[in-house]
Amino acid sequence: MRWLSTAAAGTLVVVLAAAPLTTVGTAPATAAVTTVAATRVSGATAAVPAVAVAMDRPAVSAVLGDRFTLRSTVVNTGAAATGPLLAHLDVVSLHNDVYVDAEDWSSDRSVEVEPLAPAGRGTLEWTVRAVDAGEFDVYVVVLPAGPAATLSVSPALRLAVASRQTLDPGGSAVLVVTVPVLVGALVLGGRLRRRRRQRPDADPAAADAPRR
Amino acid sequence: MTVQERDPAVVAVRPEAARRATPTWLVVAGRESRDLWVGGRGPVLLFGVSVLLSVLTYLLATNRVLNYLEQREAVSLALQVTVAVGVLVTIVVSADAISGERERGTLETLLLTPAPRRQVAAGKLLAALTLWLAIYAVSLPYVWVLARDVSVLGSAVPLGLAVGSTLAVGLAAVGLVVGGLAGSNRVSLAASMFLLLALFAPTQLPAGTRQGWLGDLLLRLNPVASGVHYLGAVLVTGHRWTRDLSYLVSPALTAVLAGAAVLVCADRLLRLERGGSVG
Numbered sequence: 001m002r003w004l005s006t007a008a009a010g011t012l013v014v015v016l017a018a019a020p021l022t023t024v025g026t027a028p029a030t031a032a033v034t035t036v037a038a039t040r041v042s043g044a045t046a047a048v049p050a051v052a053v054a055m056d057r058p059a060v061s062a063v064l065g066d067r068f069t070l071r072s073t074v075v076n077t078g079a080a081a082t083g084p085l086l087a088h089l090d091v092v093s094l095h096n097d098v099y100v101d102a103e104d105w106s107s108d109r110s111v112e113v114e115p116l117a118p119a120g121r122g123t124l125e126w127t128v129r130a131v132d133a134g135e136f137d138v139y140v141v142v143l144p145a146g147p148a149a150t151l152s153v154s155p156a157l158r159l160a161v162a163s164r165q166t167l168d169p170g171g172s173a174v175l176v177v178t179v180p181v182l183v184g185a186l187v188l189g190g191r192l193r194r195r196r197r198q199r200p201d202a203d204p205a206a207a208d209a210p211r212r
Numbered sequence: 213m214t215v216q217e218r219d220p221a222v223v224a225v226r227p228e229a230a231r232r233a234t235p236t237w238l239v240v241a242g243r244e245s246r247d248l249w250v251g252g253r254g255p256v257l258l259f260g261v262s263v264l265l266s267v268l269t270y271l272l273a274t275n276r277v278l279n280y281l282e283q284r285e286a287v288s289l290a291l292q293v294t295v296a297v298g299v300l301v302t303i304v305v306s307a308d309a310i311s312g313e314r315e316r317g318t319l320e321t322l323l324l325t326p327a328p329r330r331q332v333a334a335g336k337l338l339a340a341l342t343l344w345l346a347i348y349a350v351s352l353p354y355v356w357v358l359a360r361d362v363s364v365l366g367s368a369v370p371l372g373l374a375v376g377s378t379l380a381v382g383l384a385a386v387g388l389v390v391g392g393l394a395g396s397n398r399v400s401l402a403a404s405m406f407l408l409l410a411l412f413a414p415t416q417l418p419a420g421t422r423q424g425w426l427g428d429l430l431l432r433l434n435p436v437a438s439g440v441h442y443l444g445a446v447l448v449t450g451h452r453w454t455r456d457l458s459y460l461v462s463p464a465l466t467a468v469l470a471g472a473a474v475l476v477c478a479d480r481l482l483r484l485e486r487g488g489s490v491g
Contacts, residue, residue, distance in 0.1 A: 172273035175357050176266035183262045183350065187255040194250065 050078030051085065051116070051142050053154035060138075061160045062130040070126045072140045072154055076116035083145040085113035089126050091138050091159075098134040105131055113142070133163035236327045240335025245342050248305065254343055257301050261294075261347050268293055269354045287359040287368050288447040292440050294351040295376040296412060298344045299436070302380045303404045306340035306387030310481060311400035320484055329478040337384055337474060344380035348373060364447050371446055371453060375439045375463065382435060382466030383408065385474045392481025411436040435463040 056071040070089075076082050089109040093100045102109060106128045113122050128138065137156035144150070248254040272286045313319040322332060352369065359365035387404050394400035414430065414437045431437050442459040445451045474481065 172269055172357050175353055176270045179350065179353055180259065180262040180266050183255070183259045187259050190250065190255060 050076060050080070051082060051144065051152040052077045053087070053140050053142050053152050055138075055140065055154050055157045057157065058155070059158040059160070061162070063162050064130055064133050064164050066161075067127060067129045070128055070138065070157065072124050072126070073121055074113055074116065074124065074142055074152075075121040076118055079118055081118060081120075082116045084115055085145070086143045087111045087113050087124050088141050088143065089128075089138065090141065091128075091136055093132075094135040094137060098132055098136075100132070100136065105129060128159075130159070130161040133161045135160055235331065237331035237334040237338070240322075240327065240332050241338035242335075244309065244336055244339030248339055248343065253305070254346065257305075257343065258346055258350060261297055261301070262350050264297060265290070265294065265351055265354045269357060272358060283358060283362045284364055284448050284450075287355060287362070287364050288444050290351065290354055290358050291368060291372040291376075291443055291447070292415075294348060294355075294372065295379060295440065295443070296436075298347040298351075298376055299379050299383050300405075300408055301347065302340050302344045303383045303387040303408055304401060305343055306337065306384040307391040307394075307400045307404040308397060309336040309340060310388060310391035311394050311397040312391070314484060315397045319482070323482060323484065329482045330475050332482055333388060333474050333478040337381075337388060337471070340384045340387070341377075341380055344376065344384075348376055367453060368447055371443060375443055375460065378460065378463040378467050379435060379439050382463060382468075382470050385467070385470035388474050389470065389477070389481060392477070392483075408436075415440050432459060432462055435466040439463045 052075045054073050054075070056073070060068060060070070062068055072087070074085065074087060087110070089102075089106055091100050091102045091105045106126055109126075111124055113124070116122060124140070126140075136159040138159050139156045140154040142152040144152075268290060272289065310319070313322070323329075351372075355368055355372070356365060359368055386407065390403050390407070391397075391400040394403060411434055414434055431441060438459040439462075442456050445456045445459070446453050
């Protein structure tokens with residue numbers, strides 16, 4: 001957040017560019033609109049991205065619960081060295097009915113990148129866990145520190161997550177019913193037995209005593 | 213313990229040999245346990261815990277959102293809930309063991325016996341721990357179901373028992389101290405519950421807040437948080453059980469210090485009225 005406040009002190013471009021960070025994990029439409037706005041304004045100011053970001057593959061197929069590692073490469077395509085950069089990973093769902101909380105997918109989504117010399121490159125690793133089934137786009141955006149620079153966004157990586165059951169619900173259903181029933185039966189049995197003992201007519205000797 | 217069982221006459225007529233054979237703390241522990249389990253709250257609490265664990269296990273196995281959890285995490289979560297609930301009921305029962313009996317008027321008969329206070333306190337502590345052991349035994353089938361397809365069952369069962377028992381000893385002793393010092397049973401139970409919730413609250417904080425030396429220090433100082441962290445480190449992260457043993461210093465210290473406090477201050481804790489002195 002310290003970095004964001006620094007960026008917010010810059011131009012309108014940076015203010016708009018920072019907006020996706022505050023809307024991380026919301027509906028894809030929001031992110032898309034914000035990105036378009038940032039591109040339009042950055043085009044108006046004729047700022048050329050000095051950094052290019054690429055993903056190591058175009059698509060990933062996973063099963064619910066899988067962990068996998070993505071790599072993205074940040075290259076300084078400009079003629080001058082960059083300042084400090086911040087790379088940020090985002091996940092958006094391609095279907096409206098699947099909610100994405102990006103923090104669940106990756107715990108460390110913001111990484112600082114050391115300044116890059118001209119043509120210099122850095123590789124970033126992202127550990128992602130597929131926490132929901134569906135189709136998603138994963139992308140990395142690099143936010144520069146300088147006021148005149150623009151955002152650089154990687155191509156989207158298409159992530160297809162297949163659903164699965166990690167546990168056997170049928171087997172667990174037997175257990176989750178059996179154990180409380182057994183414990184409950186023991187409780188009730190103990191109480192009934194104690195109540196019988198406390199009844200004066202429960203003891204045959206006591207019951208026979210008056211007759212004698 | 214019932215009034216009849218604490219009748220000093222009963223103790224007086226007991227054969228000397230039998231008294232020598234059975235230590236007082238064991239006699240007290242046996243009778244307190246009987247009171248807890250025969251006609252007491254023990255079975256009902258156990259039933260409640262089994263229902264809770266059933267709901268949790270069913271959700272872990274069937275709920276779509278929770279189902280993505282790796283089985284190691286599911287095992288760890290089930291153990292953490294077992295430890296949390298087991299320790300909670302243990303501290304409540306131990307807090308009630310002194311202040312509750314004081315209010316019900318059954319403490320006086322116990323104090324009239326020649327049993328040393330230290331041994332009475334030790335017996336009460338042991339009786340409270342039977343509840344933890346029973347809860348842990350009930351949790352084993354659930355842990356087995358969650359861990360049967362992964363290789364953590366062999367480590368989850370002894371680790372859960374060791375960490376949970378250490379925490380249970382420490383917090384049961386704290387419960388006895390609170391119960392002995394509290395002015396009423398209500399204050400005793402409220403203070404114990406508050407203490408336990410305060411100790412558990414940090415375990416629910418996001419992982420990021422525990423970073424840095426201060427976060428790590430607070431984690432290590434909190435016996436509950438550090439015990440739960442140790443379980444997660446071994447079961448989920450896959451660390452060797454010896455690697456993070458330093459996290460168990462706090463639970464072990466709590467058990468030793470609070471247990472020693474109970475034994476040393478037994479005379480002060482076991483009295484009829486807070487601030488008074490009987491026997």
